[in-house]
Amino acid sequence: MSLFKIENLIYYYPDREKPALQEINLVIEEGEFILVAGGSGSGKSSLARVLAGLLPDFYGGRFGGKVYFKDRDMRKIDRRRLAREVGMIFQDPEKQLVMTGVEAEIAFGLENLGLPPKEMFRRVAEVISFLGLTNLRQEFTANLSGGEKQKLALAAVLAMQPQVLICDEPTSQLDPVAGEDFLNLVKRLNEEMGFTIVLIEQRLERCFHLADRVLLMEGGRIVQDGSPEQVARWAGKKEIPFIPPVARFFSLLGHAFIPVTVKEGRKYLKLSLEAGFASGSAKLALQEKEKHSAGSPKVREEEQDEEMLPGAELAVNREEPPLVEVKNLWFSYPDHKEVLQDISFQIKAGEFVVILGENGAGKSTLLKIMTGLLRPGRGKVFLSGHDIGKNNDRRATRLVAYLSQNPNDYLFQDTVEDELLFTLKNFDLGDDGIVDELLEMLHIDCYRRTNPRDLSSGERLRVALAAVLVTRPKLILLDEPTRGIDYRLKDELGVFLRGQVKKGASVVLVTHDVEFAAENASRVIMMFAGRIVSDGKKDEILERSIFYSTQIGKLWRGFGGGILTVNDALEWIRPLLQPKQVVRAGALE
Amino acid sequence: MLDKLFYQEKGLFLQSLHPLPALAYLGTLLVLALVFNHPLYLAGLLLVIGLTIWAAEGLETWESYLKIGLAMMALVMIINPLMIRAGKTIIWYGPNVPVFGRLTISLEALYYGIAMSVRLLDIISIFCLYNLIVHPDKVLNLLSRFAGKSVLVISIATRMFPIMARELENIRCVQQMRGVDFNKRSLKEKVKKCSSLINILVLSSLENSLEIAEAMQARAFGSGPRSCYRRSLWRPRDALCLSVSAGALGAGIWGLLHGFGAYAYYPQLDYLLGGTGTVAVLFIVLFNLSVPAILNWGWQHCPYLRSKI
Numbered sequence: 075m076s077l078f079k080i081e082n083l084i085y086y087y088p089d090r091e092k093p094a095l096q097e098i099n100l101v102i103e104e105g106e107f108i109l110v111a112g113g114s115g116s117g118k119s120s121l122a123r124v125l126a127g128l129l130p131d132f133y134g135g136r137f138g139g140k141v142y143f144k145d146r147d148m149r150k151i152d153r154r155r156l157a158r159e160v161g162m163i164f165q166d167p168e169k170q171l172v173m174t175g176v177e178a179e180i181a182f183g184l185e186n187l188g189l190p191p192k193e194m195f196r197r198v199a200e201v202i203s204f205l206g207l208t209n210l211r212q213e214f215t216a217n218l219s220g221g222e223k224q225k226l227a228l229a230a231v232l233a234m235q236p237q238v239l240i241c242d243e244p245t246s247q248l249d250p251v252a253g254e255d256f257l258n259l260v261k262r263l264n265e266e267m268g269f270t271i272v273l274i275e276q277r278l279e280r281c282f283h284l285a286d287r288v289l290l291m292e293g294g295r296i297v298q299d300g301s302p303e304q305v306a307r308w309a310g311k312k313e314i315p316f317i318p319p320v321a322r323f324f325s326l327l328g329h330a331f332i333p334v335t336v337k338e339g340r341k342y343l344k345l346s347l348e349a350g351f352a353s354g355s356a357k358l359a360l361q362e363k364e365k366h367s368a369g370s371p372k373v374r375e376e377e378q379d380e381e382m383l384p385g386a387e388l389a390v391n392r393e394e395p396p397l398v399e400v401k402n403l404w405f406s407y408p409d410h411k412e413v414l415q416d417i418s419f420q421i422k423a424g425e426f427v428v429i430l431g432e433n434g435a436g437k438s439t440l441l442k443i444m445t446g447l448l449r450p451g452r453g454k455v456f457l458s459g460h461d462i463g464k465n466n467d468r469r470a471t472r473l474v475a476y477l478s479q480n481p482n483d484y485l486f487q488d489t490v491e492d493e494l495l496f497t498l499k500n501f502d503l504g505d506d507g508i509v510d511e512l513l514e515m516l517h518i519d520c521y522r523r524t525n526p527r528d529l530s531s532g533e534r535l536r537v538a539l540a541a542v543l544v545t546r547p548k549l550i551l552l553d554e555p556t557r558g559i560d561y562r563l564k565d566e567l568g569v570f571l572r573g574q575v576k577k578g579a580s581v582v583l584v585t586h587d588v589e590f591a592a593e594n595a596s597r598v599i600m601m602f603a604g605r606i607v608s609d610g611k612k613d614e615i616l617e618r619s620i621f622y623s624t625q626i627g628k629l630w631r632g633f634g635g636g637i638l639t640v641n642d643a644l645e646w647i648r649p650l651l652q653p654k655q656v657v658r659a660g661a662l663e
Numbered sequence: 664m665l666d667k668l669f670y671q672e673k674g675l676f677l678q679s680l681h682p683l684p685a686l687a688y689l690g691t692l693l694v695l696a697l698v699f700n701h702p703l704y705l706a707g708l709l710l711v712i713g714l715t716i717w718a719a720e721g722l723e724t725w726e727s728y729l730k731i732g733l734a735m736m737a738l739v740m741i742i743n744p745l746m747i748r749a750g751k752t753i754i755w756y757g758p759n760v761p762v763f764g765r766l767t768i769s770l771e772a773l774y775y776g777i778a779m780s781v782r783l784l785d786i787i788s789i790f791c792l793y794n795l796i797v798h799p800d801k802v803l804n805l806l807s808r809f810a811g812k813s814v815l816v817i818s819i820a821t822r823m824f825p826i827m828a829r830e831l832e833n834i835r836c837v838q839q840m841r842g843v844d845f846n847k848r849s850l851k852e853k854v855k856k857c858s859s860l861i862n863i864l865v866l867s868s869l870e871n872s873l874e875i876a877e878a879m880q881a882r883a884f885g886s887g888p889r890s891c892y893r894r895s896l897w898r899p900r901d902a903l904c905l906s907v908s909a910g911a912l913g914a915g916i917w918g919l920l921h922g923f924g925a926y927a928y929y930p931q932l933d934y935l936l937g938g939t940g941t942v943a944v945l946f947i948v949l950f951n952l953s954v955p956a957i958l959n960w961g962w963q964h965c966p967y968l969r970s971k972i
Contacts, residue, residue, distance in 0.1 A: 126881055128877060128880065128881060131880075132876075132877055132880050152886075153880075153883065153886045154883050154886035154887050157881065157882060157883035157886060158883075161881070161882075162878075162881045164874065164877075164878055164881075166874070168826060168871075169871055169874040169875050169878065170874070170875070170878035171822065172815070172818065172819055172822065172875065172878075172879060173800065173818050173822065174799055174800050174803075174818055174821050174822050175798065175799075175800035177800075177894065178800045178804070178818075178892065181892035182882060182884075183882035183883060184890075184892065185889045185890050185891060185892050186882055186883040186884045186885075186886060186889055187883050187886075187890075188887055188888050188889060188890045189890055190890065191890065191891075191892065191893060194890070194892050195892075195894070198892070212672040212798070213672065214670075215822060216822065216825050216826070230882065231882070234882065234883070442836070445836075445840055447836045447839065447840065471839070471840060471842060472842065474840065475840075476836075476837065476840040478833055478836070478837050480830075480833065480867075482863075482866075482867045482870070483830070483833050483834045483837045483838075483863060483867070484837055484838075484841070484863075485863070485866070486859060486862050486863045486866060496841070497841045497842060500841055500842025500843055500844075501842040527866060527870070541841065542840065542841065545842075
């Protein structure tokens with residue numbers, strides 16, 4: 075008896091003409107760990123909601139086909155019984171917690187099930203002990219960190235003792251450490267407790283290897299279903315980006331075995347290098363490379379479009395005065411917490427700077443001070459030689475674009491075009507064609523007359539970005555813009571921002587996404603506890619770090635210098651490849 | 664900064680009270696602060712509340728509350744003597760003011776203003792004490808037996824309030840960066856700009872509410888009758904606090920019925936100490952109300968008492 079069985083499922087959200095899910099046929103066995111991957115709007119979350127019984131019950135819409143849970147039609151199962159069997163964790167921890175206190179939150183679902191008090195006490199106690207929440211038991215949910223909130227959401231679901239746990243991008247709002255912790259916990263639940271897990275994720279490098287099966291979705295359909303290795307090979311062939319970088323690298327080389335973890339990859343890479351990548355010359359080349367390993371691998375410029383160069387700083391002129399100068403900056407919030415301590419750096423026009431660091435390191439505060447929204451406690455911030463703290467005038471504001479973590483904070487006009495015109499009007503500027511230009515560049519011109527609130531999260535991000543770039547700013551500040559967006563959208567955002575850099579603007583971007591930093595930045599600043607711990611060229615900083623490194627960086631540690639992305643690795647390995655493999659690797663460019 | 668104005672778990676004796684005696688104690692304080700007129704009684708209550716706040720390690724928090732209270736107190740003390748003409752002992756003759764006539768300040772009105780300010784401080788301090796010792800979830804839990812859904816709505820609203828306040832600040836920041844000037848121009852412009860902030864907040868909140876509702880449905884909300892999770896334990900300390908609250912309330916009301924605790928300010932001030940009865944009732948009320956603070960001291964310093972209560 076299968077746990078879930080879906081037959082010919084088709085589903086339309088209310089008032090939509092395009093189905094969110096179609097031709098879905100799927101069987102999930104008890105105890106499986108299933109990863110669902112795919113782009114935004116591919117139907118991943120809708121599938122999760124079908125499995126949790128929320129579609130069509132909660133949303134309405136048109137529904138065709140059959141969904142069985144333990145051989146019973148899911149639509150005929152009592153909601154209370156279903157909630158006891160299937161638990162769901164959502165993307166944003168803020169939007170799934172109901173009560174003010176931790177213990178009350180865990181008990182909320184149990185109260186809904188109408189359990190007797192003794193049973194509730196037992197379950198709450200059990201789950202608090204299992205998840206190590208004893209110290210937070212009396213805490214208010216508002217005082218918890220993002221990771222703790224998501225753990226609490228998990229505890230609240232686990233207390234209901236479901237058999238299946240469905241997680242819809244549970245780590246997208248968490249920092250990497252909290253995300254890793256959460257996924258390890260989910261893996262433990264699967265391995266040690268026998269939970270059936272259905273996990274939807276965007277950052278596949280963290281979880282691809284955890285799954286028994288991977289479902290790849292596109293356009294509401296399941297386009298591939300198999301083991302991680304099988305799916306990686308298939309996706310690699312089709313050049314679908316929804317596989318981890320290590321798997322992508324090996325699949326692009328056309329290898330029969332596709333490693334999906336750094337551990338497997340390193341083993342395989344070592345063997346391949348020792349064998350000379352079938353050409354016999356690899357070892358020699360490796361030794362030669364190690365001797366002269368300074369700097370990053372040079373990309374053959376004649377083969378690459380200049381605009382697409384990763385980490386480009388084409389417009390940087392070292393002789394020019396800096397666009398931004400931060401001098402001995404200190405900042406404390408009213409609760410006396412010293413968030414920034416003695417921060418100094420300069421940013422030239424045409425630089426793409428990524429600020430990395432743990433939560434609470436002061437990254438977002440630094441960004442807000444650079445906008446002029448917060449005034450420095452001590453020290454100064456100069457923009458084009460003018461003190462931002464003193465001259466917080468409208469002209470200075472116009473030169474700085476700021477994209478906050480939540481694009482929804484920008485959107486309230488009736489149409490997308492009006493959002494852009496609103497900013498122009500506020501600065502008494504006319505439309506000299508910039509509106510059309512931005513809408514086209516960000517691929518949202520088709521939504522010109524659409525209400526921005528009707529768009530998907532990725533599209534909303536682009537509208538918000540357009541709304542702040544419409545003043546042609548010199549400095550573009552972005553606070554975690556890659557949170558919760560898929561590989562494809564991330565690539566597009568990277569290309570767009572590099573385009574802005576090429577035009578002479580400077581980009582400063584706060585993120586936890588090391589892969590994005592490696593693909594796009596020219597310079598990386600790392601912060602810890604309010605201080606800058608390292609600042610330099612992307613390759614120098616990311617290569618030196620073990621934890622803040624890319625998956626490819628971890629794969630190549632000790633094998634070659636300055637390799638952070640799949641492109642870097644392929645360029646490095648190109649001389650060692652046989653002609654047949656060069657053709658495949660060339661496909662990447 | 665606002666955090667310290669609200670409940671924080673510190674593992675204190677007073678925070679370990681069952682919500683029923685805790686609410687009974689605070690309710691007694693509030694009722695007595697409202698019914699007593701006598702300045703000594705009002706000052707005595709302030710003393711006891713201060714003592715209990717100290718026992719709840721909340722002097723710093725109290726200071727923040729008092730800052731708000733003192734401003735209001737000054738206002739009462741200035742306005743009351745100027746407006747009230749009932750006192751006989753005039754201590755200052757002021758100028759003639761249109762509509763009001765000649766301003767005068769009487770000793771009685773001044774005393775009354777001071778006494779009412781003390782009452783105001785009493786009430787503000789009781790709310791401070793409430794926030795120091797009563798976990799809001801415990802109270803909601805106590806009430807959920809009678810009004811489950813309303814309690815849930817209050818709980819969600821309480822949880823959402825700080826989130827929405829934070830969101831409003833974020834929206835203000837991003838709109839400012841888009842050139843919206845919140846400081847200059849006319850009041851009409853300001854209102855228009857602030858309404859756009861509220862507009863965004865409401866739009867986002869409506870979207871968020873759908874997600875919260877979905878998460879609640881996934882956790883079986885509305886799938887049938889709910890049960891209620893209660894974890895508050897009943898200890899001897901709760902019985903003690905409940906009885907001393909009842910004792911203080913009983914003594915206070917008995918005193919009032921027999922003329923103690925009341926005080927005539929107009930037309931001329933009454934004697935402050937009308938007799939031994941006034942002092943005796945005051946002592947009984949204050950002693951009863953001090954018991955939680957005394958128990959707190961014993962709980963901290965006397966292992967035997969700690970094990971017994």
